[in-house]
Amino acid sequence: MRAMELNGVGGPEVMEWGKGPDPAPAHGEVLIDVVAAGVNRADLLQRRGMYPPPAGASEILGLECSGVIAELGDGVRDWRVGDRVCALLSGGAYAERVAVPATQVLPVPDGLDLAAAAALPEAAVTVWSNLVMTAGLHAGQLVLIHGGGSGIGTHAIQVATRRGARVAVTAGSDEKLARCAELGASVLINYRERDFVEVVRAEQGLGGPGADIILDIMGAAYLSRNVDALAPHGHLVVIGMQGGVKGELNLAALLGKWGTVHATNVRNRPAVGTGSKAEIVAQVRGQLWPAIAEGQIVPVVHAELPITEAAEAHRLLDGSGTFGKVVLRVREE
Ligand SMILES: NC(=O)c1ccc[n+]([C@@H]2O[C@H](COP(=O)([O-])OP(=O)(O)OC[C@H]3O[C@@H](n4cnc5c(N)ncnc54)[C@H](OP(=O)(O)O)[C@@H]3O)[C@@H](O)[C@H]2O)c1
Numbered sequence: 001m002r003a004m005e006l007n008g009v010g011g012p013e014v015m016e017w018g019k020g021p022d023p024a025p026a027h028g029e030v031l032i033d034v035v036a037a038g039v040n041r042a043d044l045l046q047r048r049g050m051y052p053p054p055a056g057a058s059e060i061l062g063l064e065c066s067g068v069i070a071e072l073g074d075g076v077r078d079w080r081v082g083d084r085v086c087a088l089l090s091g092g093a094y095a096e097r098v099a100v101p102a103t104q105v106l107p108v109p110d111g112l113d114l115a116a117a118a119a120l121p122e123a124a125v126t127v128w129s130n131l132v133m134t135a136g137l138h139a140g141q142l143v144l145i146h147g148g149g150s151g152i153g154t155h156a157i158q159v160a161t162r163r164g165a166r167v168a169v170t171a172g173s174d175e176k177l178a179r180c181a182e183l184g185a186s187v188l189i190n191y192r193e194r195d196f197v198e199v200v201r202a203e204q205g206l207g208g209p210g211a212d213i214i215l216d217i218m219g220a221a222y223l224s225r226n227v228d229a230l231a232p233h234g235h236l237v238v239i240g241m242q243g244g245v246k247g248e249l250n251l252a253a254l255l256g257k258w259g260t261v262h263a264t265n266v267r268n269r270p271a272v273g274t275g276s277k278a279e280i281v282a283q284v285r286g287q288l289w290p291a292i293a294e295g296q297i298v299p300v301v302h303a304e305l306p307i308t309e310a311a312e313a314h315r316l317l318d319g320s321g322t323f324g325k326v327v328l329r330v331r332e333e
Contacts, residue, residue, distance in 0.1 A: 003060050004094035004310060009049030012311035012318075015094075020060055023092070023099040025073030030102050032085065035333055036118035036304070037093035038064040039313050039326040040151070041240070042267065047314065053091045054268050062093025063267065066108060066118040067330075076102045084108040088121040088277055090267060094310065096330060101271050103278035106285055109293035114333050119299040119325035120292065123155035126239060126266050128288055129280045130215060131160060134262050135235035139164025141212035142205035144196070144229060146222065148185055149176035151325040152239070154300035156215055157183040162291055168203065168211060170196050172320055179323055183300070197229045205231030207257075215239065220247030230259045238263040300324030 003020025025031040043061045045051035053059060066086040069079055079085070079102055087105045092098040106124075108117040131137040143160045147153045148169025160167050161184030168187030169180045177188040187203055189196045205212040210231035216222055221243025226236050227250055234257065254261065270276045291297045302322040305313045307330045316326050 001096040003096065004062070004307070006047065006061070009047065012047070012314040014047060015061075015310050015314070017308050017310070020095055023058070023097055025071055025076075025099045027074045028076060028101055028103070029073040029099045030069050030076055030079055030085075030105060031071035031073075031097060031099050032065060032067040032087060032105075033070045034065045034067040034093060034096055034098055034330045036066050036115040036330060037062045037307070037328045038118045038120075038122055038151075039310075039317055039328060040064070040122055041317065043094075044314055044318060057090035058092030058098070060092045060095050062091060062095070062098075063089050064118060064121040065089060065093035065098060066114045068333075069105075070097065073099070073102075078102060079105060084114060084117075086114075086117040086121050088125050088266070088281060093118075094307065094328065094330075101278070103272065104281050106281065106289060109289075111295075112292070112299075115304050115327055115329055116299045116301050118327045119151065119301050120155075122266065123152050123325070124284050124288055124292075125277070125280050126152055127156045127159050127215075128284050129266065130237045130239055130262070130264060131156060131213060132163075132287075133280065133283065134264060135213045135237050137163055137165060137213060140206050141165045142168060142187075142200070142203055142210070142231065144168045144170075144200055144211035144214045145185070146170045146215065147217045147240075148180035149323045150217065151300075151322075152215075152217065153180070154183060154324045155297070157185050158297045159288065161185070162297060165213075166203075168196075168200055176323055195225075197225050200229045205234065207231035207233040210234060213237065218243035220244030223247035224250055224253075227253050227259065227261075230254075230257055232257045232259075234259050236261045239265070302326055304329055
């Protein structure tokens with residue numbers, strides 16, 4: 001099959017639309033004819049040799065895809081050949097076909113374009129597992145989402161507001177903030193001009209001044225300010241380390257407000273069992289997917305490019321001009 005090859009590690013130019021081994025569905029897996037692949041920051045890191053796939057996962061880039069089921073592995077009963085789906089992967093989306101556990105597959109609702117659906121699995125699973133399952137998101141809370149215009153941020157704003165929370169976002173431009181407001185954010189912070197701690201502490205969370213939940217992508221650079229911005233009983237959930245991996249945690253500040261710091265990732269979770277991809281996907285399907293089927297939560301796609309232009313897609317994501325996700329089209333529907 002055609003698949004993305006890496007000629008060594010390095011810049012976007014190391015990617016070449018070449019050939020890869022044909023996957024076959026193992027027991028409990030389905031084979032998907034890929035229509036589109038979502039692009040994630042993790043792909044850029046893997047291309048640079050900084051984020052190797054977990055043991056046993058495909059070496060081919062790509063953590064999410066959409067497409068049509070082409071074949072069922074033994075033991076798969078819930079899916080049919082021809083179903084329009086999207087899926088959370090541990091790798092392998094930048095290819096014509098991919099095999100994935102059936103428990104990581106989600107149906108694409110009628111009326112939703114398959115290319116747009118490729119933008120959903122990674123954001124949906126990351127946001128649901130962190131905001132809802134880890135931090136216990138509920139109505140009335142104040143949620144601070146760093147990078148509101150990111151692929152993750154644009155989805156997180158919609159999930160949090162739909163569950164009745166008030167959303168504060170940071171972004172690097174007023175244009176992005178205006179678009180975050182259209183998605184439901186109500187406290188808009190241009191991090192180049194204002195200190196998010198001051199702004200958020202002037203707001204009231206359920207626990208008191210500050211944010212009840214912070215979804216963080218900056219890691220070390222924001223660690224102490226995030227703790228300062230937490231409301232009493234608040235949860236800081238770190239999912240990205242764009243500002244470095246090692247920071248100093250002021251335990252007295254955290255302890256004084258009975259706060260919690262979490263740090264999680266999706267890719268290395270087990271396929272099944274407690275805290276697994278299967279468990280999260282099942283919750284996403286049961287509790288989030290109806291809102292997607294009804295169009296109340298929408299995939300935000302900044303650009304769709306052909307897979308042969310993957311290098312340009314990576315350059316786009318590496319810049320700061322994107323709002324939402326970038327997807328790569330592998331074949332027409
Ligand atoms: N742990 C997990 O399982 C998991 C899963 C998926 C993604 N992630 C992480 O989540 C993050 C977002 O991923 P993505 O694919 O959605 O990335 P993306 O679309 O490329 O977005 C990156 C964002 O970072 C923002 N940013 C840069 N500097 C900032 C600052 N100082 N303060 C606030 N925001 C800043 C940018 O906003 P401006 O352009 O406005 O500056 C941009 O929107 C990444 O760090 C990724 O690694 C983690």
